[in-house]
Amino acid sequence: MTRVFNFSPGPATLPEPVLRKAAEEMIDWHGSGMSVMEMSHRGKEFISIHAEAESLLRELLGVPANYKVLFLQGGAIGENAIVPMNLIGKSGKADYVNTGEWSKKSIKEAKTYGKVNVAASSEAGHFTAIPKQSEWKLDPEASYVHICSNETIGGVEYHWTPDTGKVPLVADMSSNIMSRPIDISKYGLIYAGAQKNMGPSGVTVVIVRDDLLGHALPITPSAFNYQLQAENDSMYNTPPTYAIYIAGLVLKYIKEQGGLKAMEAHNKAKAAILYDFLDNSGFYRNPVAKDDRSLMNVPFKLKDDSLDEAFLKGAQAKGMIQLKGHRSVGGMRASIYNAMPIEGVKALVAYMKEFEAQHG
Numbered sequence: 001m002t003r004v005f006n007f008s009p010g011p012a013t014l015p016e017p018v019l020r021k022a023a024e025e026m027i028d029w030h031g032s033g034m035s036v037m038e039m040s041h042r043g044k045e046f047i048s049i050h051a052e053a054e055s056l057l058r059e060l061l062g063v064p065a066n067y068k069v070l071f072l073q074g075g076a077i078g079e080n081a082i083v084p085m086n087l088i089g090k091s092g093k094a095d096y097v098n099t100g101e102w103s104k105k106s107i108k109e110a111k112t113y114g115k116v117n118v119a120a121s122s123e124a125g126h127f128t129a130i131p132k133q134s135e136w137k138l139d140p141e142a143s144y145v146h147i148c149s150n151e152t153i154g155g156v157e158y159h160w161t162p163d164t165g166k167v168p169l170v171a172d173m174s175s176n177i178m179s180r181p182i183d184i185s186k187y188g189l190i191y192a193g194a195q196k197n198m199g200p201s202g203v204t205v206v207i208v209r210d211d212l213l214g215h216a217l218p219i220t221p222s223a224f225n226y227q228l229q230a231e232n233d234s235m236y237n238t239p240p241t242y243a244i245y246i247a248g249l250v251l252k253y254i255k256e257q258g259g260l261k262a263m264e265a266h267n268k269a270k271a272a273i274l275y276d277f278l279d280n281s282g283f284y285r286n287p288v289a290k291d292d293r294s295l296m297n298v299p300f301k302l303k304d305d306s307l308d309e310a311f312l313k314g315a316q317a318k319g320m321i322q323l324k325g326h327r328s329v330g331g332m333r334a335s336i337y338n339a340m341p342i343e344g345v346k347a348l349v350a351y352m353k354e355f356e357a358q359h360g
């Protein structure tokens with residue numbers, strides 16, 4: 001069996017021990033005589049799987065007691081509507097910071113549900129930096145301030161936490177949750193699809209402060225009403241059971257590896273190898289401001305984009321896949337989430353050197 005180095009932005013590579021464990025438990029989970037897929041979500045077996053996933057997530061992220069952890073469906077794009085439906089009703093308006101393609105999508109969707117103020121934007125600079133907080137024009141009456149903590153496409157990431165005073169900070173953390181420790185108490189709400197750094201697609205994690213529950217617009221579907229889901233332990237509707245189980249295995253694996261501090265060290269080491277190489281190259285280039293570079297998604301361009309296809313083909317031949325950049329920015333992108341081993345990044349850089357020597 002050969003596993004590739006999979007640089008996909010998502011669904012993304014998962015830790016091999018997690019996949020092996022899932023394979024081992026596929027037919028008969030812990031002597032239950034059932035696969036997790038076949039279990040009632042209200043049976044004692046699945047209730048224990050669900051509770052363990054939540055407790056690991058709370059432990060790893062240090063989630064305070066006055067926050068609910070929900071496991072929902074709909075993905076981060078679903079949350080682009082679900083967040084305003086649940087939170088914007090307080091004042092009818094919200095602030096959004098525009099740092100790239102994912103923020104843009106969030107902003108567009110939110111406009112259906114209330115008044116959206118774009119408090120800051122890096123669009124004029126082609127989304128290559130995070131706007132400094134001193135430049136943000138925040139509305140003290142906003143129901144919340146929305147950011148995307150890591151722009152998966154543009155490769156820009158917040159390495160600081162905005163201070164929004166009494167206005168709750170909401171973050172789309174789909175592509176950097178679990179990559180390093182964060183202070184949950186600085187946020188009102190965090191959401192993340194699992195398929196980048198936490199598990200398979202199908203489950204969306206929402207971490208929400210208690211006082212933000214109970215303000216949903218009347219049009220909010222019951223399955224997407226945070227308060228109703230919180231009251232029902234995320235089981236108002238059938239939760240994505242198998243995806244929650246795999247996420248639980250991933251969280252357990254992260255804990256065994258030393259938790260989020262260890263993940264951060266591992267991710268910094270990987271990103272440094274790649275960015276150092278890019279910065280010392282005249283052939284490859286990353287356009288992002290150094291302070292705002294993502295540890296998770298590293299976009300880069302070749303000197304001559306007519307070589308892109310040859311680059312991708314050569315990478316594939318060496319077992320390195322999914323390096324093509326997003327169509328909106330072109331070039332390449334290496335996504336190097338928690339589960340990407342350092343060997344994968346070293347192999348990529350070795351290949352990049354070799355390719356440059358042949359074509360540079």
Ligand SMILES: *Cc1c(COP(=O)(O)O)cnc(C)c1O
Pocket residue numbers: 010074075076077078102148150151152172173174175193196
């Ligand atoms: C992948 C991604 C999304 C989209 O997630 P879906 O599961 O397709 O809804 C949204 N935001 C960010 C930051 C992402 O990385």
